[in-house]
Amino acid sequence: MTDTTTYTEAEERIFEAALQAFARKGKDGARMQEIADAAQINKAMLHYYFRSKDKLYAAVFAYVFQRFFAGIGAAVEEAESFEAVLRTFITGYIDFLKDHQDVVRLMVNENLSGGEAVVQQVSTLKSADGNPVRALITRIAQATKTGEIRPVDPFQTALTVLSSCIFFFIVYPTMREMNPGVARDRDGFLEERKAHLIDLLVHGLHPRS
Amino acid sequence: MTDTTTYTEAEERIFEAALQAFARKGKDGARMQEIADAAQINKAMLHYYFRSKDKLYAAVFAYVFQRFFAGIGAAVEEAESFEAVLRTFITGYIDFLKDHQDVVRLMVNENLSGGEAVVQQVSTLKSADGNPVRALITRIAQATKTGEIRPVDPFQTALTVLSSCIFFFIVYPTMREMNPGVARDRDGFLEERKAHLIDLLVHGLHPRS
DNA sequence: GTCTATATCTCGATAGAC
DNA sequence: GTCTATCGAGATATAGAC
Known part of the structure; x- marks a missing residue:
């Protein structure tokens, strides 16, 4: 189940609709009917293409x-x-998250309900040796050894x-409610956030006497 | 719906069971039957005490x-x-989260599904003027003015x-899968985490020339 | 207050005509 | 491939005996 998987036009619409539904309500909460509606397709066709809800979820996840x-x-390369x-x-990843909020929501939802789907997917990253989190960790370890950071x-x-x-994208409804300014100028807030994080982490990791 | 609300012994058990169920599977995914079972009570009694699933969820949230x-x-006082x-x-809040993981899960679940329940609750904090997040923010603002921090x-x-x-508590299943050491000694990892965060933030906020 | 039985509804999935 | 109609499981909720 790699990125090379291709889909027909209808399947693309189903995919997007399913992602949105699963992201907001979780695997159990999402309804096949609403996915079909959002994809402008008959409910029977949903099963025709993806067999079952489980299989659809697995593909989307x-x-x-x-x-x-x-x-x-x-962002690390x-x-x-x-x-x-x-x-x-920080710049690249926050921009990515801003444009793919359902991706974050679905990942979190899966973790909340136990994360069984995560197990199989992690092995994919390991075997391909293309685990970007490990790449980031390695890059940090390197910088500590050269003395570039503490x-x-x-x-x-x-x-x-x-x-x-x-985290911000996960608790956005709460943020918006506690500080309406966040919602009024969301993009502005995110630009501030980038600057804040870069500033804080650069200072926090800078070598000292 | 303040903290002064008292419950009978049975209601307490229902409450705990409901919290656990809603936290893991969300409002839609959770089943009244499983809540009744976990509370060692008849399913009809669940409705007798809390009328409906919606009302039960509202009370728990x-x-x-x-x-x-x-x-x-x-932790701020x-x-x-x-x-x-x-x-x-950092010490107090991580300890609190460790002992109340379902609280985190339910809060996140609510945010993922739109956060309608958050809206009413936030006004509770505002009116009582006991919003601890604002207290923390105020304390930080204070420290910047006195020059105690940057x-x-x-x-x-x-x-x-x-x-x-x-965040760690939200994505724990993924963490555990990518770094088994986290699961082997969870408490140890959390102690390390406290030390790391204190160290990083103290350095990151310390005034500089 | 407690439990059994059941009403009512919704969902996932499929059969079968076209 | 597409749609209608429907089955069967399982969910919330309640009626009513005790």
Whole structure:
């Protein structure tokens, strides 16, 4: 189930509709009928194309999982100084998340309900040796050895960076309610967020006497 | 629906069972039957006590919402230096989250499905003037003015601190899969996490020339 | 207050005509 | 490939005996 999988026009619409439904209501909460409606297709055709709800979910999740980590990978590649890595990563990943919010929601939903689908997908990353999280961790470890940054735990640091970028999109409804300014100028807030995170992490990781 | 609400013994059991079910499978995915079973009660009694699934969910969410922010509040109070605030908050809040993982899951689930229940609850915090997130933000703003820390955006900083503490618990299944060491010694990992976050943030916020 | 039995509805899935 | 009609499982909710 790689990225090379191709779909017909109808299947594409189903896919997008299913992603949106599963992301908002989870695997159990989503309804085949609403997916069919959103895809402008008959409900019977949904089963004709994807056999069952489980199979549809599995296909959508596999797609989302690859996307989620591809977004990370694209941001780590090709950067010289570690500060440039940090800058590129934070900017690139927040932009990616902004454009793929359903991807985040589905990933989180899957984790909340146990994450059984995650298990199989993780092995995909390992075997391909293209795990972008590991790439980020390795890059951090490298920078601690060269003295480019303070001696920090690479795994913890990577987790902190990811947390700080992703969490906002998860709790956006609460954020919006507590600080209406966030909703009034969402893009502006996200630009501020990038700057804040780069500033905080560069200072937090900078070597000291 | 304040904390002063009292419940009978049976209602307490229902409450705990419902929290667990809603947290793992969401409002739609959770089943009244499984809640009844877990509460060691007849399914009809569930409706006798709480009328409907919607009302049960509303009651559980209100309880969880208060708990979630009370956990933040308890950690901000009574600390002298800002570094002490940071230390107390991170230690206290991670410990709180560790002991109330279903609270996190339910909060996130609600946000993923639109967060309609959040709207009413936020007004509760505002009117009571006991919004602990605002307290944290105020404390950060204060520290920037006295020069105790660098001039940073208080809202962004508070969001970063919360993100870094909470996110791990949301994506734990994925973490465990990518780094089995996390599952082998969970408590140890969380102690490391506290130390890492305190270290990173203290350095990141420390005033510089 | 407690439980059994059941009404009512909704969902996933399929049969079968076209 | 496409659609209508429907089956059967399982869900919420309630009626009514005790």
